[in-house]
Amino acid sequence: MLTAFARAFKTPDLRKKLLFTLGIIVVYRIGTNIPIPGVDYRNVQICMDAAQANQGIFGLVNMFSGGALLQITVFALGIMPYITASIILQLLTVVIPRLEALKKEGQAGTAKITQYTRYLTVALAVLQGTGLVATARSGALFQGCPVASEIVPDQSMFVTITMVITMTAGTAAVMWLGELITDRGVGNGMSMLMFISISATFPSALWAIKEQGSLADGWIEFGTVLLVGLVMVGLVVFVEQAQRRIPVQYAKRMIGRRSYGGTSTYIPLKVNQAGVIPVIFASSLLYIPALIVQFSSSTAGWATWITKNLADPGATPHIILYFFLIVFFAFFYVAITFNPEEVADNMKKYGGFIPGIRAGRPTAEYLSYVLNRITWPGSLYLGLIALVPTMALTGFGANQNFPFGGTSILIIVGVGLETVRQIESQLQQRNYEGFLR
Structure with a gap:
C-alpha cells in the first residue's frame, strides 16, 4: 500500500493532480x-x-x-x-x-x-x-x-x-x-468535498464519545465505537461492491471480408443501485414537518404530536416511517434511472441477447424481474444502515453523536472506492500493478 502511494507521487502528472486536489481541500476547509x-x-x-x-x-x-x-x-x-x-x-x-x-x-x-x-x-x-x-x-x-x-x-x-x-x-x-x-x-x-466535510467531523465526534463515556474514562465506549465502525465499513464495502452480472452475447456479423461481434459481456446490476439518494430523500422529507412546527411556533395538538413523534429521531413512528420511506425511494429512484426497455432496445439494435431469453420485450421483462429482486435486499440494507445512528444514540446516550452510520458511512465508502479506482486506472496506464493488489 505504501509503495503504491510512493509510485503515485513519483508519476509527474498524477502527482500534480493529487497536490492540486489537496490544495483545493485546504482552501475549502479554511472557508x-x-x-x-x-x-x-x-x-x-x-x-x-x-x-x-x-x-x-x-x-x-x-x-x-x-x-x-x-x-x-x-x-x-x-x-x-x-x-x-x-x-x-x-x-x-x-x-x-x-x-x-x-x-x-x-x-x-x-x-x-x-x-x-x-x-x-x-x-x-x-x-x-x-x-x-x-x-x-x-x-x-x-x-x-x-x-x-x-x-x-x-x-x-x-x-x-x-x-x-x-x-x-x-x-x-x-x-x-x-x-x-x-x-x-x-x-x-x-463527491470529494462531501467526503472531506463528513470525515472532518469524525475526530470531534469520536472524542466526544470518549469524554462522555463512563467505563474506564470512556476508553471502552471509544474502542467499542471504533470496532463497530470498522465492521460497518467492511459490511458497506461488501454490499457496495456486490452486483448481479447478467451475461450478454453478441451475434457474429460479416461485413465484407471481416467479421464483427461474436463477443460476450455482461450487464452489471448493483445490489445498491440507488446509492445514498434514498436516505437523503427520506431525511429531507421527514425534516419538513419539524421545520413547519418550528417556524410556526404553534402549541396546537398537531404540532405537539409532530414534535413528539416525527421530530424526535428516537421515536418509534419516526423510525418506522424513515425505514419505509428509504425502501420506497430506493425502488422509485432505481425505476427512474434504469430503463429496462431502453437497455433491451439497444441490445437488440446491436445484435445482443441474453442466453435463453428472446430479444425485445422478453429481455426487458427479464431485466425488470432481476432488478426488482436485487433491489429488495439493497433497499433493506439502506434502511438498516440508516438506522444505526438512532440505535447508537439509544445505546450510548441521547447526547452522543455516533459518527459511523447512515448517510455518512455510505458516502465515505462510496467516494473512497471511486477515488481509489481512478488512481488505480491511472497507475495501470504506466505500471502493471495498480493501487490495490
Missing part, C-alpha cells in the same frame, strides 16, 4: 472556519461548546457542510444546495421532455443541464441562506443556549442581506472548487 459578517462568533462558540445544537433538524445539512452550518461560516451551506439541485434536475429529466431530449444530445446537452443545475443551486442557496439567517436571528438554531438570540446582534435589513449574499457566494465558490477538482484533480469534485 468552513471563516465566520460571515454580522455574526457574533463568541456567542456561537459558547452555544457550540454547550453542545445544545438542534441536530434533529439541521443535522443533515451540518454534516454535509463539515460542521460549518452551526458555526454560520462563509461555506455554511456547503455542498447541500448543489446536491438538492442535482437531484431535482435528475428527477425533472424523466418528467420534462425538453430535459430528456437534452440528456440524449450527448456532451452538449449534458453541459446545458449542468448550467441549469448551477442556476438552481444559486437559487436554492438564496432560499436556504435566508432560512438559516432567520433561524439564527430568532435563536432557534441553538435550543436552550442562553445567548442564542444574541448570535446576530444587528438585525437590520442591510446586515441580513449581506449575510445571505455572503453565504450564497460561498455556495457558488464551493461549486466552483468542486468543478476544479473534477477538471484538474483526482475524482469527482463534489
